Amino acid sequence: MEIEKLIEEINRLKEERNAIIMAHNYQLPEIQDIADFLGDSLELARKAVNVDADVIVFAGVDFMAETAKILNPEKTVLLPTRRATCAMANMLTIKHIVEAKKKYPDAPVVLYVNSSAEAKAYADVTVTSANAAKIVGKLDSDVVIFGPDKNLAHHVAKVTGKKVIPVPPNGHCYVHRKFTLEDVERARKLYPNAKLMVHPECEPEVQEQADIIVSTGGMIKRACEHDEWVVFTEREMTYRLSKLYPNKKFYPARNDATCIGMKAITLQHIYESLRDMKYQIEVPAEIAERARKAIERMLEMS
Numbered sequence: 001m002e003i004e005k006l007i008e009e010i011n012r013l014k015e016e017r018n019a020i021i022m023a024h025n026y027q028l029p030e031i032q033d034i035a036d037f038l039g040d041s042l043e044l045a046r047k048a049v050n051v052d053a054d055v056i057v058f059a060g061v062d063f064m065a066e067t068a069k070i071l072n073p074e075k076t077v078l079l080p081t082r083r084a085t086c087a088m089a090n091m092l093t094i095k096h097i098v099e100a101k102k103k104y105p106d107a108p109v110v111l112y113v114n115s116s117a118e119a120k121a122y123a124d125v126t127v128t129s130a131n132a133a134k135i136v137g138k139l140d141s142d143v144v145i146f147g148p149d150k151n152l153a154h155h156v157a158k159v160t161g162k163k164v165i166p167v168p169p170n171g172h173c174y175v176h177r178k179f180t181l182e183d184v185e186r187a188r189k190l191y192p193n194a195k196l197m198v199h200p201e202c203e204p205e206v207q208e209q210a211d212i213i214v215s216t217g218g219m220i221k222r223a224c225e226h227d228e229w230v231v232f233t234e235r236e237m238t239y240r241l242s243k244l245y246p247n248k249k250f251y252p253a254r255n256d257a258t259c260i261g262m263k264a265i266t267l268q269h270i271y272e273s274l275r276d277m278k279y280q281i282e283v284p285a286e287i288a289e290r291a292r293k294a295i296e297r298m299l300e301m302s
């Protein structure tokens with residue numbers, strides 16, 4: 001189908017199904033352009049609670065769609081393709097958590113929202129990059145089990161002074177791990193007036209060079225502070241920022257920092273997803289209930 005026709009069909013099906021499209025900031029430009037809401041996973045999941053729709057097409061990766069489903073159990077949540085998955089979330093297995101728990105039975109389990117629903121069911125509390133240090137600081141324990149992002153674990157340990165046990169031992173995001181000090185140097189040479197906004201999933205040595213360390217939601221909030229930025233996160237974030245702030249300049253720190261799971265979704269998938277009502281995200285009730293408790297605890301504590 002031609003692109004105009006595809007968009008027309010998507011809009012027609014959206015009305016027919018009483019559906020809305022939510023898209024993460026890393027989605028392809030053409031998908032960002034048709035989305036009803038854009039944001040990071042938590043903003044989207046929270047937004048989903050307040051919308052009057054029966055169906056949510058979630059253009060993002062599986063753990064984000066699961067979080068939306070957990071917070072909106074009565075709505076139908078569709079993931080446009082099963083290939084939209086997060087390599088970092090997939091690194092953490094229940095076995096990692098159970099084994100760490102055996103070694104440190106009194107340590108609370110703190111999980112980054114970038115984790116599966118099943119893993120969240122084993123967590124005492126979930127965190128985002130923005131509130132991780134604050135929440136760990138508040139917990140009544142000097143040792144915490146933390147996963148799956150080792151870089152975020154490192155940041156939390158540094159800020160709180162607590163002992164942080166990373167699960168798995170080397171969890172990371174391959175997209176954010178691409179950024180190196182050479183990218184920082186090149187950015188400074190090419191764009192001497194720009195400031196650096198760096199995602200906390202980047203390596204600690206890159207984070208140390210940042211002007212601000214922020215999630216994608218934080219990048220949007222804080223871009224107003226300067227006119228020119230080099231952006232150390234998934235490439236499409238610069239599309240999102242440029243659309244929001246047409247008078248500012250945003251440069252991707254690397255053009256090859258793209259997330260395969262995010263990029264697996266196309267307009268064609270979104271159309272088929274609405275046409276065939278696929279792929280429906282289901283979280284078993286018992287897991288959903290436990291995961292929801294960990295998420296709600298985060299919302300209370302942050």
Ligand code: 5XR
Pocket residue numbers: 025039040041042113114127128129130214215216217
């Ligand atoms: O998970 C990602 O790759 C992106 C992100 C974000 O900044 O948007 O980290 N996901 C968020 O849901 C995590 C929030 O701290």
Ligand code: SF4
Pocket residue numbers: 061085086087088089114173174175176201234259260261262
């Ligand atoms: Fe997961 Fe990294 Fe992709 Fe985010 S960018 S969805 S953390 S693999």
